[in-house]
Amino acid sequence: MLDIRLIREQPDLVKSRLATRSPAHVETIDAILAIDIDRRAAETRLQTLQSDRNRLSKEIGKLRAQKLDSADLEAQVKKIAEEMDQASTEAESLSAKQREILLNLPNMPQADIPMGRDAADNPVVRTHGEKPVIANPKDHVVLAESLGLIDPDRATKISGSGFAVYIGQGARLERALLNFLIDTHTREHGYTEVSTPFVVRRECMVGTGQLPKFEEDMYGVDGGGLFLVPTAEVPVTNLHREEIVSAANFPIQYAAYTPCFRREAGSAGRETRGLIRMHQFDKVELVKICSPEQSNAELESLTANAERILQKLGLHYRVIVLCTGDMGFGSAKTYDIEVWAPGQNSYLEVSSCSNFEDYQARRMNLRFKGEDGKNRYCHTLNGSGTALARLYVALLENYQQPDGTVGIPEALQPYFGADKISK
RNA sequence: GGUGAGGUGGCUGAGUGGUCGAAAGCAGCGCUUUGCUAAAGCGCCGUAGUCCAAAAGGCUACCGAGGGUUCGAAUCCCUCCCUCACCGCCA
Numbered sequence: 001m002l003d004i005r006l007i008r009e010q011p012d013l014v015k016s017r018l019a020t021r022s023p024a025h026v027e028t029i030d031a032i033l034a035i036d037i038d039r040r041a042a043e044t045r046l047q048t049l050q051s052d053r054n055r056l057s058k059e060i061g062k063l064r065a066q067k068l069d070s071a072d073l074e075a076q077v078k079k080i081a082e083e084m085d086q087a088s089t090e091a092e093s094l095s096a097k098q099r100e101i102l103l104n105l106p107n108m109p110q111a112d113i114p115m116g117r118d119a120a121d122n123p124v125v126r127t128h129g130e131k132p133v134i135a136n137p138k139d140h141v142v143l144a145e146s147l148g149l150i151d152p153d154r155a156t157k158i159s160g161s162g163f164a165v166y167i168g169q170g171a172r173l174e175r176a177l178l179n180f181l182i183d184t185h186t187r188e189h190g191y192t193e194v195s196t197p198f199v200v201r202r203e204c205m206v207g208t209g210q211l212p213k214f215e216e217d218m219y220g221v222d223g224g225g226l227f228l229v230p231t232a233e234v235p236v237t238n239l240h241r242e243e244i245v246s247a248a249n250f251p252i253q254y255a256a257y258t259p260c261f262r263r264e265a266g267s268a269g270r271e272t273r274g275l276i277r278m279h280q281f282d283k284v285e286l287v288k289i290c291s292p293e294q295s296n297a298e299l300e301s302l303t304a305n306a307e308r309i310l311q312k313l314g315l316h317y318r319v320i321v322l323c324t325g326d327m328g329f330g331s332a333k334t335y336d337i338e339v340w341a342p343g344q345n346s347y348l349e350v351s352s353c354s355n356f357e358d359y360q361a362r363r364m365n366l367r368f369k370g371e372d373g374k375n376r377y378c379h380t381l382n383g384s385g386t387a388l389a390r391l392y393v394a395l396l397e398n399y400q401q402p403d404g405t406v407g408i409p410e411a412l413q414p415y416f417g418a419d420k421i422s423k
Numbered sequence: 424g425g426u427g428a429g430g431u432g433g434c435u436g437a438g439u440g441g442u443c444g445a446a447a448g449c450a451g452c453g454c455u456u457u458g459c460u461a462a463a464g465c466g467c468c469g470u471a472g473u474c475c476a477a478a479a480g481g482c483u484a485c486c487g488a489g490g491g492u493u494c495g496a497a498u499c500c501c502u503c504c505c506u507c508a509c510c511g512c513c514a
Contacts, residue, residue: 040472040473040474043472043473043483044473044474044482044483046483047472047473047474047482047483047484048474048482048483050482050483050484051482051483053494053495054482054483054495056494056495057441057494057495058441058442058495059494060441060494060495061440061441061442061494061495062441062442064441064494065441065442070494071494073494074494074495075494076494077494077495078494080494081493081494244433373452375470
């Protein structure tokens with residue numbers, strides 16, 4: 001959520017930065033400024049009435065204490081109360097309207113984010129490794145089915161399309177990856193492991209920005225009061241919602257595994273083959289909470305931490321920076337890490353690392369005490385470290401052997417318990 | 424799920440209709456004094472919104488959340504959430 005004060009005091013700055021996402025935001029800013037003026041006028045009116053009421057009510061108290069007649073004053077206050085009803089209805093409605101617009105307004109991209117319309121405009125920042133030479137690469141679905149790692153038909157039978165059943169070595173590989181990821185981030189990168197509930201309350205979803213705008217993409221349970229987590233970002237970042245955390249602990253760093261549940265409404269037919277786009281997939285998420293001064297440097301280290309996974313697994317990848325038109329709703333800057341998948345003949349996004357600056361912190365009222373003793377909003381960041389299903393795809397497709405087996409990278413062997421997967 | 428008790432400022436904890444944003448203590452900050460690693464005295468010390476060009480200052484709201492009663496609510500009533508204790512059930 002953007003700061004209404006910033007919008008009020010520097011509307012042109014906010015407009016120009018939001019316009020890099022979409023020109024339509026300019027009108028929204030004008031609308032919100034108009035509402036802001038009305039809202040403050042209504043609140044001032046209400047406060048004046050409240051002040052009058054309080055003053056008169058105190059006088060009534062004094063008169064009654066002296067056993068004097070207070071009927072006149074009481075009539076006056078009663079009249080004020082009627083006006084107050086109207087004023088407070090107006091103030092509340094304007095305030096709710098303003099909040100609604102603010103909650104649906106995306107974050108401002110940082111000034112140096114490349115301009116662009118969509119994914120085609122995302123510049124490559126760096127690449128690592130080389131594409132392996134594989135003649136007629138098979139895709140992961142063929143590989144996994146022939147090795148008996150997954151059972152798509154039964155997955156569909158029990159849950160419908162977009163769900164996976166892993167079996168035998170296939171399930172073990174998933175679990176091995178999970179432990180490898182968590183161990184790497186906690187032992188080598190200094191993150192604290194955290195295990196959270198997989199369902200969260202509505203206000204958490206608002207806090208990290210999934211709601212109110214993207215409700216149709218989420219799985220609601222319990223009549224809409226609770227939601228299945230679409231990413232561990234939601235429960236983990238919200239651990240400190242409504243808190244004033246100590247800056248002495250900055251950067252706070254958490255690594256968490258959760259399954260991720262996404263309806264993927266509107267993306268039917270896109271990248272739907274195999275394990276690439278699922279309604280449920282496993283992911284290890286990295287979350288950082290820090291000061292505004294630290295957040296850009298922390299984004300670099302968080303991205304490097306996620307990259308380290310692919311390096312250890314010997315996978316070729318590239319890092320891109322998302323252009324203004326392709327950035328996520330709440331982000332001020334995002335790097336995507338894309339791993340090469342020979343069977344797809346394309347790169348697959350396995351991590352998205354974002355600096356949200358104070359956008360989420362303001363929504364969830366997450367603050368720290370500044371050196372001057374004033375409360376300031378924290379900056380929050382998160383990134384996948386990494387998504388499991390797509391990493392799984394990349395492993396199978398990159399390490400497929402001519403004899404039909406799949407090799408296991410050395411770093412993963414202690415976790416998997418073997419150096420290859422064969423029938 | 425049942426019964427009972429309770430949710431007040433960073434913490435502990437008073438306060439059952441008006442002078443209460445809220446006693447007191449602890450913690451924190453500042454000053455003074457004595458001095459050996461501490462003590463005493465004094466003062467300050469919640470959050471947010473809003474008014475003013477701004478500062479100073481004013482006003483408003485907030486005692487778990489939301490509604491109601493009343494001229495006036497931390498205090499009375501209703502609903503919900505949460506915590507604790509015991510009972511029941513249970514991986």
